[in-house]
Amino acid sequence: MNQGKVYLIGAGPGDPGLLTCRAKQLLAACDVVCYDQLVSAAILSTIPDHVQLHQVGYRGYQGTHIDYGMHPDVLDFARQGKQVARLKAGDPCIFGRTTEECRDLKQNGIPYEIVPGITAALGAAAYSGFPLTSAGMASAVTFVSGHKGSKALRALSRLGPDGGTFVLYMGAKKLAEHIRSLTESGTAKETPIALISSATSADHSCITATLDTIVDAVEQAGYTGPALVIIGEVVTLAQALDWRSQLPLAGVRVLVCGQYGALSALRNAGAEVIAIEQMPVQSLIGREALEQVASLPELGFSDLPAFNVWWRAVLANDWDIRRFPMPMGSDNRAVQKALRNVGIRPARLSEQAMTLTLSEAQALDDPARFYLAGRTVSEPQHYALPAVDWVLADNIAIYQSIAQHHPESVQHAQLVPLNEAVRTWAQAHDKVTEPGVQPDWVGLDDSIEVSDLKEAGKLNAFAEPAEFATSGACTDVV
Numbered sequence: 001m002n003q004g005k006v007y008l009i010g011a012g013p014g015d016p017g018l019l020t021c022r023a024k025q026l027l028a029a030c031d032v033v034c035y036d037q038l039v040s041a042a043i044l045s046t047i048p049d050h051v052q053l054h055q056v057g058y059r060g061y062q063g064t065h066i067d068y069g070m071h072p073d074v075l076d077f078a079r080q081g082k083q084v085a086r087l088k089a090g091d092p093c094i095f096g097r098t099t100e101e102c103r104d105l106k107q108n109g110i111p112y113e114i115v116p117g118i119t120a121a122l123g124a125a126a127y128s129g130f131p132l133t134s135a136g137m138a139s140a141v142t143f144v145s146g147h148k149g150s151k152a153l154r155a156l157s158r159l160g161p162d163g164g165t166f167v168l169y170m171g172a173k174k175l176a177e178h179i180r181s182l183t184e185s186g187t188a189k190e191t192p193i194a195l196i197s198s199a200t201s202a203d204h205s206c207i208t209a210t211l212d213t214i215v216d217a218v219e220q221a222g223y224t225g226p227a228l229v230i231i232g233e234v235v236t237l238a239q240a241l242d243w244r245s246q247l248p249l250a251g252v253r254v255l256v257c258g259q260y261g262a263l264s265a266l267r268n269a270g271a272e273v274i275a276i277e278q279m280p281v282q283s284l285i286g287r288e289a290l291e292q293v294a295s296l297p298e299l300g301f302s303d304l305p306a307f308n309v310w311w312r313a314v315l316a317n318d319w320d321i322r323r324f325p326m327p328m329g330s331d332n333r334a335v336q337k338a339l340r341n342v343g344i345r346p347a348r349l350s351e352q353a354m355t356l357t358l359s360e361a362q363a364l365d366d367p368a369r370f371y372l373a374g375r376t377v378s379e380p381q382h383y384a385l386p387a388v389d390w391v392l393a394d395n396i397a398i399y400q401s402i403a404q405h406h407p408e409s410v411q412h413a414q415l416v417p418l419n420e421a422v423r424t425w426a427q428a429h430d431k432v433t434e435p436g437v438q439p440d441w442v443g444l445d446d447s448i449e450v451s452d453l454k455e456a457g458k459l460n461a462f463a464e465p466a467e468f469a470t471s472g473a474c475t476d477v478v
């Protein structure tokens with residue numbers, strides 16, 4: 001048996017764009033990802049389907065006492081010879097119990113690596129528009145655990161203005177107690193403070209006040225969840241240096257069901273994107289079906305999942321690709337790209353071409369043109385899905401599965417069909433923005449522009465987006 005290994009990986013504060021290249025590489029290569037509840041759905045949705053997702057740990061530990069070092073499930077996976085990613089929100093070495101976990105791994109003879117991540121303080125401050133240090137304001141930063149931080153805060157407050165910026169992790173629950181400790185130890189009540197929740201996500205919220213007014217400000221906002229607390233003069237820069245709220249899709253969460261070629265444009269415009277490209281599929285293509293398909297004069301693919309079923313069958317059966325001499329193609333851009341990736345030039349097919357599909361309705365309605373290659377398996381996602389504002393749907397089966405298993409996620413979302421099949425279904429079920437009417441800002445060729453979303457009325461408060469850049473250097477890391 002191969003020796004297992006554990007990678008302690010920092011997921012960053014929540015925005016998938018803040019994952020390190022090394023983290024992306026390992027999340028795609030490991031056998032299983034053991035993640036905390038604090039890791040965002042936007043990040044988890046970027047992990048390839050062949051990687052097992054397994055939730056471990058607790059959200060804020062829920063007041064429980066942890067009597068183990070590394071989570072037992074992580075140890076079990078590693079003992080089975082698996083490569084295990086232990087994915088933690090933020091940075092694993094900042095209040096992440098790294099010491100206990102690494103000691104436990106050593107005692108069990110399991111090799112490990114630590115992959116740093118952007119800690120919550122850095123992401124929360126940057127996305128709120130202010131730095132943690134600034135000339136003339138703060139030349140030092142101190143991270144303090146909010147669980148038992150009052151004693152440390154009292155000691156730091158004696159430094160006065162020279163103490164720099166204080167960051168309280170897990171400090172919201174005992175906010176009033178921490179404020180009292182600071183003021184009683186000499187920190188001025190006028191000292192600026194920020195309480196930041198859901199950092200770098202669509203729900204990112206930053207409440208700024210002073211030590212004297214923050215508790216009332218938080219109560220008036222009605223916020224009771226976990227948050228990061230930042231104390232110091234740098235907080236006063238938040239309004240002047242704000243950049244995040246100026247993005248046209250800031251505060252907007254988009255769920256993409258299927259393939260969509262403009263994900264980078266949405267993310268660059270500030271949207272939080274959860275992309276679910278395909279569902280599990282039960283293949284109906286074995287050797288006999290391959291023999292039948294190989295005799296066709298033309299072969300088409302309705303979408304990328306249908307192509308993947310065929311290609312996996314070819315590989316699983318050690319099938320010589322030269323036995324498929326017919327023209328192959330698709331109207332779907334993702335399929336065209338996939339064909340090129342395996343050395344097949346997409347062809348323009350006639351209307352009589354047989355098309356592999358995962359839609360039983362298509363195969364039953366027109367068996368002369370559609371061949372059922374597999375069945376989509378509807379099941380819940382392995383992680384919780386937050387409520388979304390928009391659903392861009394290229395694959396109706398994925399949307400239906402999400403609506404069935406995660407109804408609260410799409411309950412108030414506006415559905416945007418990305419092709420004729422989805423549009424037809426949406427109109428029949430009154431799921432389009434205006435029942436029975438296709439909005440003119442919906443393109444049928446994966447070409448929806450951010451300005452189109454803005455014109456729909458949802459985003460009219462935002463500025464026009466700049467020209468979008470392509471993805472960075474991490475895109476090709478595998």
